[in-house]
Amino acid sequence: AQSVTQLDSQVPVFEEAPVELRCNYSSSVSVYLFWYVQYPNQGLQLLLKYLSGSTLVESINGFEAEFNKSQTSFHLRKPSVHISDTAEYFCAVSDWGGADGLTFGKGTHLIIQP
Amino acid sequence: GAGVSQTPSNKVTEKGKYVELRCDPISGHTALYWYRQSLGQGPEFLIYFQGTGAADDSGLPNDRFFAVRPEGSVSTLKIQRTERGDSAMYLCASSLSNTDTQYFGPGTRLTVL
Numbered sequence: 151a152q153s154v155t156q157l158d159s160q161v162p163v164f165e166e167a168p169v170e171l172r173c174n175y176s177s178s179v180s181v182y183l184f185w186y187v188q189y190p191n192q193g194l195q196l197l198l199k200y201l202s203g204s205t206l207v208e209s210i211n212g213f214e215a216e217f218n219k220s221q222t223s224f225h226l227r228k229p230s231v232h233i234s235d236t237a238e239y240f241c242a243v244s245d246w247g248g249a250d251g252l253t254f255g256k257g258t259h260l261i262i263q264p
Numbered sequence: 265g266a267g268v269s270q271t272p273s274n275k276v277t278e279k280g281k282y283v284e285l286r287c288d289p290i291s292g293h294t295a296l297y298w299y300r301q302s303l304g305q306g307p308e309f310l311i312y313f314q315g316t317g318a319a320d321d322s323g324l325p326n327d328r329f330f331a332v333r334p335e336g337s338v339s340t341l342k343i344q345r346t347e348r349g350d351s352a353m354y355l356c357a358s359s360l361s362n363t364d365t366q367y368f369g370p371g372t373r374l375t376v377l
Binding site: 154156159186192193194195196199240242251252253254255256257 | 297299304305306307308309310311312320323355357365366367368369370371
């Protein structure tokens with residue numbers, strides 16, 4: 151069985167400031183890791199994913215996440231946020247076989263303050 | 265191209281009634297997933313189809329919930345004798361295979377009065 155912990159339910163940040171959204175997971179098998187974003191009144195969209203290879207993965211809109219196996223973490227970071235980044239962010243995990251569905255965290259609401 | 269679509273977008277029903285929620289996956293995607301998302305929570309896995317068969321239905325909460333995918337494309341989630349606790353957003357996702365990225369639909373918001 152797998153689980154995902156997103157400790158922060160809300161993260162308020164000033165515009166152009168850096169942000170880190172924390173994600174820790176537990177699993178007895180090797181995993182794939184994902185960050186999904188849900189903008190207001192929209193469906194879930196994949197932001198970035200780690201499958202294998204380089205532990206640092208990047209999205210097209212400036213977010214990055216680093217897989218840390220020893221700390222079982224996959225924290226999401228952005229050096230400078232914009233108002234348009236206001237959204238709910240979900241960390242998710244699946245096993246390598248992919249036979250299970252995704253296991254999601256409870257989400258972190260990123261609030262950008264002008 | 266067209267993404268995952270779900271109908272209806274909203275469904276209001278009364279306690280005890282039967283409901284069907286439909287999912288149209290991306291064309292060519294063999295894997296299809298159903299999730300349920302309650303307010304303030306992340307999506308919870310319900311069931312996964314590979315082709316026409318349910319490969320994993322371990323997330324279905326009880327025998328009132330059932331899903332089908334008879335032709336390996338469209339899927340229907342069926343809920344019998346609905347309860348107020350069934351109120352949630354029901355999400356469908358599809359992927360090329362079970363090891364590929366899952367693409368989510370906009371969801372069906374179910375409200376049981």
